[in-house]
Each structure stands twice: as structure tokens, then as C-alpha cells.
Amino acid sequence: MLDVSLIANLPPFADIAKDALQDLLKQAKPVRFNRNDYIFSAGEPADSFFLLLDGYIRVVRVTPDGEQVIARYISAGELFGVAQALGRDTYPANAVAAADCVVLRWPGDIWPEVISRSPTFATNTYHMVGERLQDAQDRIVEMATERVEQRVAHAIVKLADQTGRKTDDGIVIDFPLSRQDISEMTGTTLHTVSRLMSAWEQAGMVKSGRQKITVTEHDRLVTLANHPKE
Amino acid sequence: MLDVSLIANLPPFADIAKDALQDLLKQAKPVRFNRNDYIFSAGEPADSFFLLLDGYIRVVRVTPDGEQVIARYISAGELFGVAQALGRDTYPANAVAAADCVVLRWPGDIWPEVISRSPTFATNTYHMVGERLQDAQDRIVEMATERVEQRVAHAIVKLADQTGRKTDDGIVIDFPLSRQDISEMTGTTLHTVSRLMSAWEQAGMVKSGRQKITVTEHDRLVTLANHPKE
DNA sequence: CGAAGCCTTGATGCGCCTCAACGTACGTGG
DNA sequence: CCACGTACGTTGAGGCGCATCAAGGCTTCG
Secondary structure, eight states, X not given: OOOGGGTTTSGGGTTOOHHHHHHHHHTXXXXXXXXXXXXXXXXXXXXXXXXXXXXXXXXXXXXXXXXXXXXXXXXXXXXXXXXXXXXXXXXXXXXXXXXXXXXXXXXXXXXXXXXXXXXXXXXXXXXXXXXXXXXXXXXXXXXHHXXXXXXHHHHHHHHHHHHOEEOSSSXXXXXXXXHHHHHHHHTSOHHHHHHHHHHHHHTTSEEEETTEEEESOHHHHHHHHHOOOO | OOOGGGTTTSGGGXXXXXHHHHHHHHHOXXXXXOTTOEEEOTTSBOOEEEEEEESEEEEEEEOTTSOEEEEEEEETTOEEOOGGGGTOSBOSSXXXXXXXXXXXXXXXXXXXXXXXXXXXXXXXXXXXXXXXXXXXXXXXXXXXXXXXXXXXXXXXXXXXXXXXXXXXXXXXXXXXXXXXXXXXXXXXXXXXXXXXXXXXXXXXXXXXXXXEEEESOHHHHHHHHHOOOO
């Protein structure tokens, strides 16, 4: 049996009674995924929602002509795939394991009951959606007003802050991340990202290798990210 | 006294008991705004939420260096300014009357009570937020993958569908909308928008004058919007 | 009637995409 | 464990889409 301590300290479940959590856990099914596995795909019936216990997940939209756009990265402790709760009957995007993952899965139709049983969960998730909406709007503003260099800097700073692990060299992003991934987060090409990374490495602000990025001078990167056009 | 029929048929209040609506209305205060008035500004304490009864409202973000980005347009019947319900204590954007408006205003702190009294309202608004999140994500994808011409076409088609009035000439957008406004919706400049509109007018797809746009060939505009590069 | 706001149109330049070629690290199967 | 194939990364050359700069016309309103 899964233990309540697994999830009791996670933001989505803040302030929820222990026995309510116990109940919730009884209905959850733990699942493992290997890197690059699909947790769900866009268009599938949205019959479950999920909690990420360990690993990282990439949420990706694909355009009609096959281009990929990364909507967000999910870190451990976050809910995802809550499409049904938001009134959709299919998932709007793909969810791919960006690293090996452990996930809890619930049947989507218990959501209304959970909400009504635990008002705190209701407001917690309400706030979560609010934050994601906020996030999305921020990105729209970025895309509309910033140049590529700033957007890429922003993206990397955000990932470093969200997932970074401290090392001797600096802050390293905790999962494999390619130039192409970054370009799909920022609406540019892998070529441009590569050039930027080379320049920044030259300047001593980052170190980077194959699918691996270390931020060595966080502050300068932030400055760059906020620097309006010349 | 305000009559229940004012709001009973609006989507946010679908399936809510008449007496609950009556209660809700008692706490609402109707307010008028003239075109270009501010309903609220970014950064102000989010102490109210609103329903638009008549008119149109533009939700605008302003960047640190003064550039404007239009997040969305609100049409009659929609809720807006629900920041507090989403866990924010200040409004994240400006709300400006795009036309003369009539608005209902509620104190934000009654939200939790309304939610608990009317589960239907809770799910209705949950879905509304879900739709807006969806919308925002769609726009991110657009900004990341489409060229200016397609984005502008998309924006105009959306506005025509959302607010259009049928006339002999075609579908006319129901409120004053300048080239600059369109450029702030799509992340381009008023110059580029002007050139596009001229070209489209030449081609017979739209007619446009000072802050006024009529879509004469909806289908061709949609085709243009969906046409991938070359 | 003047001033301010909105729109148009041309000329110019550059940021970034595109196309192309090559180098390098990974992992997989014999 | 090595060899090969594939995925990832780098760097250059060239060109185009769109921002920028500039100037002028038209409408609306005080």
C-alpha cells in the first residue's frame, strides 16, 4: 500500500486531512515510464489525471504540419493531465517522459467527488490552473515583444530555477535537454540556439554539452534575458 | 432591483437555481464605463470580479518598457477579473473599455461562498478558465510557428466569429479596432498590419476604414490563416 | 480651423531562418 | 568490445520577412 507521506507535503495536497488523502491514495495506481515514453497523446480520451512523483515530463503540442511546440515541463510534485476537470474530453497535448518517471494515475471521473469532499483541494487546483494561465500569458508577451536571444535566456533561466541542481560548476539542468528542445520552447531553430549557446559559453556564462546545460553565471544570464533591444 | 433574467441565460450561470441567482444579484453593483475608460489596472488589489453585460473589453498587458500586448477581448456575457479566485491578490493586466460598457461588479471575497453554495457555478467557471488556458496555449503555438500574415488573419477571423455582425457587405467587427490594436494582438507593427489590410482589400477579402473592419470573404481569409509557409 | 489621432506607402537594413556540410558522442547488436 | 548507424551539435553562406525610419494624407473633435 502507498503511504500518505508520499504526497502529504506536496503543494496540491496542502492542508488536506490525512484520512481524505488515504482515501485518495487507495484509488491511485503507480506507473513507471522510461525516458521518451508517452504518458498520453493529444486527442486521446481524457480519462485520467496524474501526479508526477519523480522525473520530468514534457508537454508538447504538435501543429497540423508536424512542428512541435513545448508547452511546459512538469517537475516532481505537480499534477498534470487535468484536462477533464477543465471540461475537455480529450487531452490537448502529448505528455512525454523527459527522464525516467514515476507517476500516480487516477481515473478522471473521481475528480468531482474529490473536489466536493475536499474544498481545499478545489482551491489548490484552482490556483494551480491560475498560475499556468498566468505563465502562458507571460510567454505570449515574451513571444510578442522579445528577440530570440532574450527568449532563450529566459527559458534557460526558468528551467535552471525550476529544476536546477547545484554543482561546483554552477546550476545544472536536471534532465537531458537538447538544442532542439530549447528551440521548440522558444519558437526558433536549433541552429540559432546552438549559436547562442556557443557565444554564451565563450563569454563564460554557461557550459554545455550533449543534452546538458550548466549555468555558471546566473546573474548575467538574467540581465541578458531582461535586456530590451539595444 | 436587477432582474434575474439579466443573467439567467448566460453560460457562466447555466443550470443555477433561480433563488441562488437572486441572492447573487443582490450583491452585484451595476457600473457603466465609457469607451477607453479603465475598469481596473495591473497591479491593483484584486478585490472585485465582474460580468460584462454589454459592450467589449480589452485585456492588456504592458511590458516594463511600455509595449502593450492584448491578452484577449471580452464580449458581453463573459466573466472577467477573476484574478482573486485564481489565487492572485493583484490584477495581472489592465481592463479597458473597447466600447461603451455596462458591467456588474461583485466584491471578490464572496467568491468562496458562491462556489460552495453552487457547485454548478464552480464547474462552469472551472471550464471557463480551462478554455482560456487552451486559448493562450493556442496563441503560443501560433506565435511560435506562423508568419505574421497568418497570425493577423487568424486574429481577424477570431474577432469576426466572436463579435461579428452580419451586414450586406459581410461580417463587421462590432467595436472600433485600429491597426495598432491588431498589431498588439499579433506581435507585429501597425505598419505591417496596414500593408496586409491594403493587400487584402485589393484582393477583395475585406473592407476596412478608420477603426472599422468588414470581412467580405470569410473563407478565403480562413484559408490564408491556415496556409503554412509557401 | 487647427491639432491630434489614425492610416498609408516607400526605402533601407538586419535578425534570424534556411540550406548545406561536417564533426562527434552515444548505444546497440554482432 | 568494437564497429557501425543514428542522433546531436557546430559553423558558414546566403537570402528573405518584417521591423525600422521617414514622410505625408485624411478624418475627427475641441
